[in-house]
Amino acid sequence: MAFSTKKHKLKIYRKRKQWKLLLVLFALFIGGLSIFFTNNLMKKLSEEEHKRIQLWAEATEQLINVSPYQDVSFLFEVLKNNETIPVILVDMDDNIISFRNIDSVKMQNPAYVKKKITEFKNNSNENFIIKTEDGKALNQIYYSDSYLLTLLYYYPYFQLGLVFLFILASYFAFSVSKRAEQDQVWLGMSKETAHQLGTPISSLMAWIEILRDQVKDPEIINELEKDTKRLEKIASRFSKIGSKPNLSEENLRQTLLSTINYMTLRIPSSIKISLVNPLKDTDTKVKINEDLFEWVIENLCKNAVDAIGEKGEISISYEETHKHIYIDIKDTGKGIAKSEQKTIFNPGYTTKARGWGLGLSLVKRIVEQYHQGKIFVKSSELGIGTTFRIVLKK
Numbered sequence: 477m478a479f480s481t482k483k484h485k486l487k488i489y490r491k492r493k494q495w496k497l498l499l500v501l502f503a504l505f506i507g508g509l510s511i512f513f514t515n516n517l518m519k520k521l522s523e524e525e526h527k528r529i530q531l532w533a534e535a536t537e538q539l540i541n542v543s544p545y546q547d548v549s550f551l552f553e554v555l556k557n558n559e560t561i562p563v564i565l566v567d568m569d570d571n572i573i574s575f576r577n578i579d580s581v582k583m584q585n586p587a588y589v590k591k592k593i594t595e596f597k598n599n600s601n602e603n604f605i606i607k608t609e610d611g612k613a614l615n616q617i618y619y620s621d622s623y624l625l626t627l628l629y630y631y632p633y634f635q636l637g638l639v640f641l642f643i644l645a646s647y648f649a650f651s652v653s654k655r656a657e658q659d660q661v662w663l664g665m666s667k668e669t670a671h672q673l674g675t676p677i678s679s680l681m682a683w684i685e686i687l688r689d690q691v692k693d694p695e696i697i698n699e700l701e702k703d704t705k706r707l708e709k710i711a712s713r714f715s716k717i718g719s720k721p722n723l724s725e726e727n728l729r730q731t732l733l734s735t736i737n738y739m740t741l742r743i744p745s746s747i748k749i750s751l752v753n754p755l756k757d758t759d760t761k762v763k764i765n766e767d768l769f770e771w772v773i774e775n776l777c778k779n780a781v782d783a784i785g786e787k788g789e790i791s792i793s794y795e796e797t798h799k800h801i802y803i804d805i806k807d808t809g810k811g812i813a814k815s816e817q818k819t820i821f822n823p824g825y826t827t828k829a830r831g832w833g834l835g836l837s838l839v840k841r842i843v844e845q846y847h848q849g850k851i852f853v854k855s856s857e858l859g860i861g862t863t864f865r866i867v868l869k870k
Contacts, residue, residue: 503643510639511632518628522621525561526602529619532558533604536565536617541609563619564596565606573615577622596620673711680704706738713771721765721846728760728801729753732792735773746787749777753793760794762801762868768842772851775835776805776864783809783862796870803866804854811858820853843868 535554562577570593575583582588596618597603606615621629684700691697729751736749743749773792780790788808795802812820821840843851843866854865 499643499647503639506639507632507636510635514628514632514635518625521625521628525619525622525625528558529561529563529601529617530604532563533606533617536615537606540606540614560622560624561619562596562622563617564593566593566616566618568613568616570597570616593618669711669714673707673714677704677707677711680707709767713767721768723763723765723847725761725763726766726769728762728794728803731762731764731766731769732773732794732803735770735777736792738770739774739777743777743781744786747781747784747790748788749790749792751793752791760796760801762870764847764868768846772839772842772866773805775839779835780805780807780809780862783807783811785809788861799870801868801870803868804863805866806861806863808861811860812853812856812862813858814856817853817856821851 531554539555558576560577562575564575564578565573567573572583572589572593578592583592599620601619601621604617605613606617608614680700681704684697684704687700688697732751736751739749777790784790784807790808791806793804793806821836840851843849847868849869850865850867852865854863856862
């Protein structure tokens, strides 16, 4: 079933896409801002910690080289004040001398000590060498980022997670509200259509009874009655939209044949509709609302006729498995471009100058919401044709 790239979108769906875009842009803005400020804060805190460890290294070096009579209380105060930055003092052979702000219980394990020394040596922080007065290297100081700095490293990801959850919740709430609004629109439009059709149908039925006594050819009256009953069925279909329809087990083959026979009389003779299927006595039962499901097949066939144009074929087939029933509606029309295959079910999508673009949207609603099935484009090639597939649970 062919659809050109020309599309008429209802405003409500354009606005929905705009809201999606705004939510994404908002998330990117918040995330970018968070990363920018956090990185600046981490850089400043990292520089501050570097200065503190540098001061700690200088105090350690002075303490080693201090004269017996010099007051060292200030140096001890400097060493004592480091209560947050993990630091290890080792000799030049990496034998541990002392450590600070590291789990003392774990540090009794030689394997853990070795792991920590390797970790501190290989991180991005500068290592400090403690020298004697004559310039001989005596000790080394390794250090790692404080717990606060480590937390700040993960903070942007945590904040982005919160922003993502906020966007997800907002999007969900927006979608639910829009879906509820759409349901109300569908319900109101359907009920009003059924109501508006009721009066002229009643009038037509009365005129048929009058004409029955005046028209000699009974075939004319019979055809009028058929079309009037068809209008009654259409009004009944509209009245069922928006409310939960009753489903009953129906013979799938008979339902499809009934729709095919109806469509055959109302399309050009150059377009053939056929049921290409297993044996004629196939008795496949399916739980459907027959009125609404016939409407689905009719809509798909009408779209196929529009796609075919002057001459072509529409074939309907079905198969059943242990859990599902698959119904394929195939045409020899113009086909659908890949870029259009996911949007053709959106309300407002149409290729007709005066169309509302509700046909396939209605089809999807009936199949998926009322019958808990699936409908999708099984295959389509430009210039060759399209196959729609309906999947129903048994």
